Amino acid sequence: MTDVDGCLVDRVTRSHAAADAALDRLKQARVPVVLCSSKTRAELERLRQELGLSDPFISENGGALFAPVGAFPFALTGAVGRDAHEVVEFGKPHREVLEVLKRVAAREGVPVSTFSDMSVQDVADDCGLSLAAARLAKLREYDEPYRVAASDPSARSRLCRALRSAGLRCANGGRYDHVTSGANKGLAAVFLRRCYERQWGHVTTVGLGDAANDVELLRAVDVPVIVRGPDAEVTAAMAAQIRGAVVTAAVGPAGWSEAVVAILDGHQGH
Ligand SMILES: [Mg+2]
Numbered sequence: 126m127t128d129v130d131g132c133l134v135d136r137v138t139r140s141h142a143a144a145d146a147a148l149d150r151l152k153q154a155r156v157p158v159v160l161c162s163s164k165t166r167a168e169l170e171r172l173r174q175e176l177g178l179s180d181p182f183i184s185e186n187g188g189a190l191f192a193p194v195g196a197f198p199f200a201l202t203g204a205v206g207r208d209a210h211e212v213v214e215f216g217k218p219h220r221e222v223l224e225v226l227k228r229v230a231a232r233e234g235v236p237v238s239t240f241s242d243m244s245v246q247d248v249a250d251d252c253g254l255s256l257a258a259a260r261l262a263k264l265r266e267y268d269e270p271y272r273v274a275a276s277d278p279s280a281r282s283r284l285c286r287a288l289r290s291a292g293l294r295c296a297n298g299g300r301y302d303h304v305t306s307g308a309n310k311g312l313a314a315v316f317l318r319r320c321y322e323r324q325w326g327h328v329t330t331v332g333l334g335d336a337a338n339d340v341e342l343l344r345a346v347d348v349p350v351i352v353r354g355p356d357a358e359v360t361a362a363m364a365a366q367i368r369g370a371v372v373t374a375a376v377g378p379a380g381w382s383e384a385v386v387a388i389l390d391g392h393q394g395h
Contacts, residue, residue, distance in 0.1 A: 126183070126314050126342060127381070129162040129172065131299050131335035132352045135377045137253070141176065143378035147385040148176065154389065159183065159317060161310050161332075161342055163268060163298045166191060167261040181317060186298070186338055187308040188216030188267025190317055197320050213316060216267030216308030222293065223269050226304050229291050235284040239271040240301070252300065267308060270301035296338035299354070303338055310334075311341025318345070331388060333381055334363075343367045350384040352377065 127133050133148075134141045141148075151158050158176075160169050161183040169182050169191075181192040191210040192201055204211035216222070223241055230237045240248065240263060249259035273281040281302070285295045288304055295304045314332065321328045332339070332346035335354045340363060343349035349370040351363050354377070364372055373380030 126159040126161045126317070126330060126346060127333040128310075128335060128339050128342070128352075129160055129164060129169075131354050131377055132333050132381050133160075133378060134172075136299060136354070139253070141378055144382045144385075147382040147389075150389055151385065152177070157181070157321070159314075161187075161314060163270070163303050163338060165261060165264045166266060167264045168258070171258075171261060181320075183310060183313040183317070185216065185266060185268035185308070186296070186303050186305050187310040187313040187341075188305060189214045189308075190313045192317075192320070197324055199323065201320060213313075214267075215312050215316075217306035219265045219267050219269060222267065222304055222306045225291055225293055225306070226269055226271065226288065229287045229293075230284060233280075233284055233287050235280045236274040237271045237284070238274050239269055240265065241269065268303050268305045270298070270303050272301055296340075297336060298338040299336045309341040310339060311345040314342050314345040331385075333384060335359075335377075337363070339363070340366050343370060348388065352380045352384070 130136050133144050157180040158178050159180050159182055162169060163186045166184045169184055179193060181190060181196055183190050190213045194209055194211060201211045201213055204213045245256055245259045248262055249256050273284060288295050293304050293306050294309055295302055318330050330346040331348040332343045333350045333352055334343050335352040344367060349367050351360060351370050351372045353360050353373045364370055371384060373384050375383050
């Protein structure tokens with residue numbers, strides 16, 4: 126189960142070239158590769174197509190789990206059918222999350238700029254995306270990315286505390302802070318793990334992440350891997366929160382590849 130930006134895909138160039146060989150080995154070994162990202166369903170469907178993946182995936186920081194119909198020889202508990210997927214929703218609808226974010230930010234006097242307020246062009250410019258990709262990134266169903274537009278650095282943590290008191294969850298995903306309700310990557314990962322256990326019996330799960338919104342995911346897996354990022358403080362803070370985590374030597378997709386190859390080689394050696 127892997128995060129995308131800063132892990133499988135370079136955060137700046139958006140290239141996954143450095144991870145391609147390791148990804149091919151996983152496909153050959155028929156190891157499911159589950160994308161688990163803050164990205165939308167639309168963005169992840171496009172990326173899965175590009176990478177040649179057909180496994181279940183988790184969108185918007187655990188907002189929902191999408192399993193292609195027939196991925197498991199049983200119906201997923203609580204799933205609804207949507208297009209070619211069984212969908213298990215963990216997050217409350219995006220509209221409700223955005224409403225609470227705006228209300229709490231106004232009450233706290235913290236100015237925020239949210240993804241929903243930004244035009245497609247703004248999102249493209251700010252995230253280094255094409256207009257087509259920015260359009261997909263704006264199709265939020267559960268999670269809202271936002272930035273605090275205040276010069277006072279304490280405003281950001283104050284808003285985050287107030288959102289938590291209001292029952293929401295916020296975590297930094299690298300580029301933006303993200304707010305969700307009722308969801309995190311770990312809950313969806315645990316649910317999916319149980320599906321694989323029901324199908325195969327014992328399974329070993331590996332999680333790869335690089336930012337604060339990956340902590341629950343890495344806590345939910347057997348083998349947690351922290352993919353090193355450009356900010357040493359973020360990496361160190363994660364390592365302090367996740368017992369037994371491996372930290373990669375290389376940054377981004379090269380680090381992702383390094384960890385996957387080491388795990389596959391170690392497994393073969395058994
Ligand atoms: Mg990331």
